Amino acid sequence: MHLFDKCAAFTAAREARAAGMYPYFQKITESQDTEVVIDGHRKVMIGSNNYMGLTHHPKILEAARVALETYGSGNTGSRFLNGNLDIHDMLEEELAEFTGKEAALVFSTGYQTNLGVVSALVGRSDTAYLDKLDHACIQDGARLSFGETRRFRHEDYAHLEAQLRDTDEGRGKLVAVDGVYSMEGDIANLPELVPLVKKYNAVLMVDDAHSLGVLGPNGEGTAAHFGLTDEVDLITGTFSKSLASIGGFVAGDDIVIDYLRNHARTEIFSASMPPSAVATVRAALEIIRTEPDRRERLWKNTRRMMTELTALGFEIGPTQTPIIPILIGPMDLTFKVWREILDAGVFTNPVVPPAVPEGGCRLRTSYMATHTDEHLDFVLEVLEKVCTKYGVL
Ligand SMILES: Cc1ncc(COP(=O)(O)O)c(C=O)c1O
Numbered sequence: 001m002h003l004f005d006k007c008a009a010f011t012a013a014r015e016a017r018a019a020g021m022y023p024y025f026q027k028i029t030e031s032q033d034t035e036v037v038i039d040g041h042r043k044v045m046i047g048s049n050n051y052m053g054l055t056h057h058p059k060i061l062e063a064a065r066v067a068l069e070t071y072g073s074g075n076t077g078s079r080f081l082n083g084n085l086d087i088h089d090m091l092e093e094e095l096a097e098f099t100g101k102e103a104a105l106v107f108s109t110g111y112q113t114n115l116g117v118v119s120a121l122v123g124r125s126d127t128a129y130l131d132k133l134d135h136a137c138i139q140d141g142a143r144l145s146f147g148e149t150r151r152f153r154h155e156d157y158a159h160l161e162a163q164l165r166d167t168d169e170g171r172g173k174l175v176a177v178d179g180v181y182s183m184e185g186d187i188a189n190l191p192e193l194v195p196l197v198k199k200y201n202a203v204l205m206v207d208d209a210h211s212l213g214v215l216g217p218n219g220e221g222t223a224a225h226f227g228l229t230d231e232v233d234l235i236t237g238t239f240s241k242s243l244a245s246i247g248g249f250v251a252g253d254d255i256v257i258d259y260l261r262n263h264a265r266t267e268i269f270s271a272s273m274p275p276s277a278v279a280t281v282r283a284a285l286e287i288i289r290t291e292p293d294r295r296e297r298l299w300k301n302t303r304r305m306m307t308e309l310t311a312l313g314f315e316i317g318p319t320q321t322p323i324i325p326i327l328i329g330p331m332d333l334t335f336k337v338w339r340e341i342l343d344a345g346v347f348t349n350p351v352v353p354p355a356v357p358e359g360g361c362r363l364r365t366s367y368m369a370t371h372t373d374e375h376l377d378f379v380l381e382v383l384e385k386v387c388t389k390y391g392v393l
Pocket of ligand 1: 109111135178182207238239246
């Protein structure tokens with residue numbers, strides 16, 4: 001066997017491309033957050049994670065410009081060595097305050113955050129308990145660690161309890177969940193989870209990638225949404241969604257964050273967040289704090305789409321947030337529907353295994369504070385027309 005035999009045998013993507021049905025790596029040539037241009041045609045974007053609609057906010061663009069001029073385009077090294085700027089430290093202080101934790105540590109992506117945190121904390125004599133629908137970077141962090149990994153059925157805390165009960169008391173225990181599940185849009189039931197975690201002397205980590213800006217009285221995330229900030233040990237998050245940039249962070253007790261600062265390999269052995277990204281995140285945090293009407297508008301759009309999609313007869317699953325999946329089922333049908341919806345002027349994301357279970361293919365749609373009523377009218381009209389044609393409705 002040659003190492004590359006598997007590459008030659010992988011024909012699915014080539015076949016889909018030849019049939020004009022390959023849905024990934026779409027070339028966007030212009031973007032105005034709610035609208036993008038593909039192949040010279042304008043599409044309404046309901047496939048991003050830009051919940052607050054901040055990627056084109058004038059204050060954010062200006063912050064990036066100033067940072068570029070002050071610090072240059074990149075840091076050419078890890079924060080450990082030559083790549084630590086004063087604004088990295090300032091951002092960490094602001095994030096700790098925003099999330100209600102003692103300290104925070106910034107990474108260069110959200111993926112690296114979870115990978116680094118889980119793999120640094122879960123040692124040989126520890127166990128990680130993961131919801132089966134946790135994001136890939138949490139699962140990969142557990143694989144990279146030297147500890148044991150157990151997976152419980154999605155949101156099934158009786159299953160989790162059975163696993164906790166069945167574990168040797170001497171082991172360190174990390175329970176890691178997504179605050180909002182990225183393909184379902186449901187919220188982790190922290191009020192049920194927190195007492196269980198405490199009962200078994202475990203540590204709770206919540207990935208707030210899709211909750212920052214969206215949940216909580218001021219957009220602080222899932223723990224604040226439930227009034228449980230002090231009960232959640234570690235909050236992780238990404239800057240690539242509501243915070244309109246790239247990077248990630250973990251927030252928690254000072255002593256834990258200091259350990260991670262000195263042990264998380266994805267932070268130590270990787271170049272730091274570029275200056276313009278740090279500056280945009282700081283500006284985005286400020287806007288989230290000072291423009292609460294954006295969150296109100298996001299929720300108004302979300303409620304409207306949940307109500308109208310359900311009334312039209314779409315199956316949207318257990319979502320409670322701006323992530324609203326349209327459940328279709330078979331993969332072929334999902335791709336056909338996706339293609340026709342895109343051609344009609346609406347950008348969605350087709351999601352197929354392994355991101356979702358077999359037979360659970362869907363279009364992931366997600367909404368923004370900056371979508372206008374006219375955008376949403378158009379989206380509803382297109383979705384109804386195409387999905388009726390294909391028998392999805
Ligand atoms: C729940 C969750 N966690 C972490 C990440 C990783 O974040 P990033 O894209 O910033 O690396 C994502 C991104 O898709 C996510 O959905």
